[in-house]
Amino acid sequence: MKKLINNVADVEEQMIRGLVKSAPKKLRKLDCGNVVVRAEKKADNKVALVSGGGSGHEPAHGGYVGEGMLDCAVAGAVFTSPTPDQIFEGIKAVATKQGTLCIVKNYTGDVMNFEMAIDMAGDEDIKADYVVVNDDVAVKDSLYTTGRRGVAGTILVHKIAGAKAEEGATLPEVKAVAEKVIANVRTMGMAITPCTVPAAGKPGFELADDEMEIGIGIHGEPGTHREKIGPANDIAKHLLDKILADIDYKDKEVVLMVNGMGGTPLMELYVINDFVQDYLAEKGVKIYDTMVGNYMTSIEMCGFSLTLLRLDDELKKLYDAKADTPALRR
Numbered sequence: 001m002k003k004l005i006n007n008v009a010d011v012e013e014q015m016i017r018g019l020v021k022s023a024p025k026k027l028r029k030l031d032c033g034n035v036v037v038r039a040e041k042k043a044d045n046k047v048a049l050v051s052g053g054g055s056g057h058e059p060a061h062g063g064y065v066g067e068g069m070l071d072c073a074v075a076g077a078v079f080t081s082p083t084p085d086q087i088f089e090g091i092k093a094v095a096t097k098q099g100t101l102c103i104v105k106n107y108t109g110d111v112m113n114f115e116m117a118i119d120m121a122g123d124e125d126i127k128a129d130y131v132v133v134n135d136d137v138a139v140k141d142s143l144y145t146t147g148r149r150g151v152a153g154t155i156l157v158h159k160i161a162g163a164k165a166e167e168g169a170t171l172p173e174v175k176a177v178a179e180k181v182i183a184n185v186r187t188m189g190m191a192i193t194p195c196t197v198p199a200a201g202k203p204g205f206e207l208a209d210d211e212m213e214i215g216i217g218i219h220g221e222p223g224t225h226r227e228k229i230g231p232a233n234d235i236a237k238h239l240l241d242k243i244l245a246d247i248d249y250k251d252k253e254v255v256l257m258v259n260g261m262g263g264t265p266l267m268e269l270y271v272i273n274d275f276v277q278d279y280l281a282e283k284g285v286k287i288y289d290t291m292v293g294n295y296m297t298s299i300e301m302c303g304f305s306l307t308l309l310r311l312d313d314e315l316k317k318l319y320d321a322k323a324d325t326p327a328l329r330r
Contacts, residue, residue: 063327099171105150138215189305
């Protein structure tokens with residue numbers, strides 16, 4: 001294993017400390033674990049947003065803490081759910097009188113631990129609720145999931161729900177718009193190389209030099225199938241066809257996200273975007289905005305995912321609203 005780290009046991013804490021030091025005017029770290037919150041707490045008349053999950057998906061989720069997005073991100077060990085106690089401390093640190101909404105990716109451990117933390121908050125009369133993101137169209141169930149997995153579309157839930165919260169909307173209103181995003185966002189990904197969890201010291205799976213995994217999860221979970229690697233355009237077409245078959249995007253405006261898995265050069269992501277733009281135009285899908293880069297990664301995995309969010313006037317306005325975080329600005 002070759003990694004630019006010090007001690008395996010310290011990776012997550014040192015990563016979080018480095019993130020906070022990169023944006024000290026925006027972020028601070030709690031003393032109770034790898035929990036990042038805004039440097040200045042949100043006003044009490046606005047809903048707070050909390051998210052998180054295992055480390056290894058950077059810049060998710062700590063990179064999205066800031067104005068217009070999250071108030072708190074809770075990081076577990078690499079690819080491991082944060083504990084209920086960690087999540088509860090995060091909720092307590094940012095809770096407002098208006099309430100707290102937790103945005104949870106659909107993995108069994110994440111959902112269970114966030115539910116327990118919300119129950120703990122309720123015991124202390126802290127108002128909190130949650131939504132579960134399940135945007136991956138690749139597989140119905142996976143190794144760690146009942147139902148579809150939550151992947152890169154989660155970032156768009158952060159963005160739009162965060163904008164709604166900044167408007168001073170109530171907790172039910174912020175939850176409703178988050179659920180609207182979840183209902184209208186779909187993602188599918190692939191990989192050509194695995195990633196190595198530092199604590200494991202070896203790749204999580206093996207692919208031959210001429211193989212790719214279609215529909216892979218962000219923790220290296222198996223996808224729909226393996227096949228010989230082909231041209232980028234053919235791969236992107238396969239992923240898009242699965243997404244377009246799941247929701248009717250024709251004649252709708254969409255946000256397109258071409259997301260790198262951590263080890264994919266921007267050159268290749270732009271090659272993919274070149275085809276995707278033209279293909280969606282042929283299908284009658286109108287691209288309102290495009291995001292290309294690393295938004296929800298799998299450490300150093302080489303691969304990409306495509307995400308489409310179907311917009312209406314409300315979602316478009318909230319997507320365009322101001323955001324100021326280390327990883328995303330509007």
